[in-house]
Every structure is written in structure tokens, then in C-alpha cells.
Amino acid sequence: MQAPNNPTQPLLTHFQMGHLRLKNRLVMAPLTRRRAGKGNAPVDLNATYYSQRASAGLIIAEASQISPQGVGYPNTPGIYTNRQIEGWQKITRAVHDNNGIIFLQLWHVGRISHPLLQPNHQLPVAPSAINPGEELTTPQGKKPIETPRALRLEEISGIVEDYMQAARNAKEAGFDGVEIHAANSYLIDQFLHDSSNHRTDEYGGPIPHRARFLFEVLDAVIAVWGSNKVGIRLAPSGTRYGMNDTDPVALFDYVVTKLNDYTLAYLHLVEPMLPLDEYPHYLKEVNKHYRNIYKGILIACGNFNQEKGNDYIGMGWADLIAFGRLFIANPDLPRRFAFDVPLNKPNTDTFYNPGPTGYTDYPFMNK
Numbered sequence: 001m002q003a004p005n006n007p008t009q010p011l012l013t014h015f016q017m018g019h020l021r022l023k024n025r026l027v028m029a030p031l032t033r034r035r036a037g038k039g040n041a042p043v044d045l046n047a048t049y050y051s052q053r054a055s056a057g058l059i060i061a062e063a064s065q066i067s068p069q070g071v072g073y074p075n076t077p078g079i080y081t082n083r084q085i086e087g088w089q090k091i092t093r094a095v096h097d098n099n100g101i102i103f104l105q106l107w108h109v110g111r112i113s114h115p116l117l118q119p120n121h122q123l124p125v126a127p128s129a130i131n132p133g134e135e136l137t138t139p140q141g142k143k144p145i146e147t148p149r150a151l152r153l154e155e156i157s158g159i160v161e162d163y164m165q166a167a168r169n170a171k172e173a174g175f176d177g178v179e180i181h182a183a184n185s186y187l188i189d190q191f192l193h194d195s196s197n198h199r200t201d202e203y204g205g206p207i208p209h210r211a212r213f214l215f216e217v218l219d220a221v222i223a224v225w226g227s228n229k230v231g232i233r234l235a236p237s238g239t240r241y242g243m244n245d246t247d248p249v250a251l252f253d254y255v256v257t258k259l260n261d262y263t264l265a266y267l268h269l270v271e272p273m274l275p276l277d278e279y280p281h282y283l284k285e286v287n288k289h290y291r292n293i294y295k296g297i298l299i300a301c302g303n304f305n306q307e308k309g310n311d312y313i314g315m316g317w318a319d320l321i322a323f324g325r326l327f328i329a330n331p332d333l334p335r336r337f338a339f340d341v342p343l344n345k346p347n348t349d350t351f352y353n354p355g356p357t358g359y360t361d362y363p364f365m366n367k
């Protein structure tokens, strides 16, 4: 059966993103599923999962660590070894064979890690030695986060170089572009916020200093890919893992305004996921605020459904909508929207479990 051409659904219209023509406005959000194989390398099961979802206008593959130091959870994939590159090659081939487009999200977790996950059981690194005071999952179960080691000034350029090498590796792996993960309390976000960055050198203090690391990473990745194949993800109202800032609006207004100097593939903004009553100085409607500031292509994400996604695009508040949990449970999400059929419900118990259950076994709609 042909999908009906439904002009009342802006989500189902084509979109030109740089040189890439997206077949619809649905983006599969980056989703950690913790099903990588030996050596944190992608395996055939991951290729099946992504190829099942190739009808998305764009897939942003799950956060993938740029170095062994960037690891923060068991069984998440990396993009720093040959084995990992070869694993990803199978995935990009499978997605391209199904007419899909796929970017990779580049990740360094900073302090959201544990010595049990680090090379030689070293302390995780961060802009400053500040403990967010929460727990995380290690190979030996839940453990409190340990106070990280503050990066020495001379180490920072090495991490920027790791991003650049990871960007080269992503190219070799056959991706169509990359997304820099600057959201959700990980290393770049830790540099941005003044609760996690107490540095007194040129990477701390005033907003332009705290944003320096982000723009150095961006320049390095763009040197590999060209700006129109590079996206960036920000969470201006993110408060997980102890993220806080005395003036988040000024911070992210500065960053987003400066991003206008680049012709990026897109800016991907995460709407707040938690009630912000305790944080009245954070924005409740991130995309509407930044639509007025950012001149390029905007992706909105966070608690969208079909109706809200169509509204947002129809009103011009975003160009593309990323769906996370709905794409976990509905491999054929664009088709389900096209036919207005009920959606499968995501099962949170299997988000991070190994194996195909809750991963590749969600049913497609009946033809």
C-alpha cells in the first residue's frame, strides 16, 4: 500500500539539509542502547536495528565515545578503533541500502564515568574536580560518581585532537555527517556551565572562555567534514547530573548566536525533560526562544508526538523534529504517522538490556 500524500502533515514533507535531501522531517534522536559487542564495537544486531529505522528522514546514531577516556557506561559503542570503524561500516551500509541517511553522535562523558570504566582504572576527567553527587551504572552495578580529576591546561588540545580523529574515523565508517554531543551534562556541557567549570585559565570564567572548548571541538570536526555535514546538540535547560548555571539564558544565547557564524548541517535543541519549577531562570520552551536567534536549520527534540511535531513545523518553530522513545518502539514511525495508526509503546525495562528483546522485535504496522 502506498503511503497517502498528506499535505496536512508537515512532518511528512521533504527537506533539503545542505547537500542531503531528507525524505521527511522525522529525525531518529540519538539513543544509547548499550548493545555494542566486544571492544565496544557495533555488531550485526545493531545494523538490523538501524536499518529497520531507515525510513526516518535522518538517523542520528547513538552517542559514541571518541576515546577510551570518553566512556561512561558499559557496552556503549566507540569510534576510535579499527574494529569499531568496521562495525559501524556494516551499519552505514545497511542504512544506505535501505535509502536512509545516518549521522554519528560524537561523545566524551567527562565526569559522568567511573574508574571501573576508565583505562587503568584512572579517575574520569572534567574541567574541574567537582563531584555531581549522583550514581551511575558500572560493570559492577550502581556506584556513586567519584570526584573527577581536573584537566591540566596542556591536556585539552589532546581531547580536541581526539574529536578530530573520531570525526575522521566516522568518515571512514561511511556516515553522512556527525553530530557533536554538547548536551546532557557530558564533557562539553561541563565546560559550559559555571556549576561544573571553576577554571581560572582561558577555559573558565566568563562565558566566551567556558565556550572555548566547544568551539575548538567544532572547528576541529568541521576541518574534517566541512560545516554543512556537522550538527551540534545543546540542552540549554538541561539540569541532569548537577548541571546548573547562574545565567543559562546568557550562556546559551552567546553560544547559539556564535553558531550563526557557521553554516552547520543543523542545531539540535533538547527541550527540558524535567519540571523546571526549581530552576525558574531556565527556559521552558527552548526552541521557540532560539528560533528567533538561530538563522540555520533547527531540530527540536523532547516529548514530541505527531500532533505537536506537525504544529511545530507548521508554525516554523523548527525545521525537523527528533523522536527518541517513539523511534525505539516504532521502527516504521513515518509510515504510522502517514496512516494515523496506533503506535507501539516503548518498554523502558529493555532500553539498555542486551539482545534483541525490546530492540529489534518491535512490530512493524500491518501492510
Ligand SMILES: Cc1cc2nc3c(=O)[nH]c(=O)nc-3n(C[C@H](O)[C@H](O)[C@H](O)COP(=O)(O)O)c2cc1C
Pocket (backbone or CB within 6 Å): 029, 030, 031, 032, 033, 062, 063, 105, 181, 183, 184, 233, 270, 301, 302, 303, 304, 322, 323, 324, 325, 326, 351
Ligand atoms: C534510552 C535512551 C537513550 C538515550 N541516549 C541518548 C544519547 O545517546 N545521546 C543523546 O544526546 N541523547 C540521548 N537520549 C535522549 C534522547 O535523544 C531524547 O532527547 C529524549 O529521549 C527525549 O526525546 P523523546 O521524548 O522523543 O524520547 C536518550 C534517551 C533515551 C530514552
